[in-house]
Amino acid sequence: LTAPFLLTRAVLELMRASGGGRVIFVGDSAVAEGKPFWGGYGIAKLGLASLAALFNAEAGSFGLHAEVYTPGPMRSPVRLCAYPGEELDCLPSPDTHAEPLLRLLAPATPR
Secondary structure, three states: OHHHHHHHHHHHHHHHHHOOEEEEEEOOHHHHOOOOOOHHHHHHHHHHHHHHHHHHHHHHHHOEEEEEEOOOOOOOHHHHHHOOOOOHHHOOOHHHHHHHHHHHHOOOOOO
């Protein structure tokens, strides 16, 4: 939670000067469901939702926006550690999330 906060703070003035921008945080569906035994990782991921909400409330008037992208289960080292023995080949590759993330970063189209 500290690293995303500090990175966002470090680029905030550049984003404001550009007239807009987006911050994308990566969430985790397991902690969003309130599963026990996720410790500091769970606290940090749940804290990202609050960080995004506060960022939007404070920086929205400057054309800045934050989102939490929660990809769901996928083949990753984190998944392997959290679910040892799970058949990872049945899960989608992290590559499948590149396009949705790029769509979140793309400029909004006028309606």
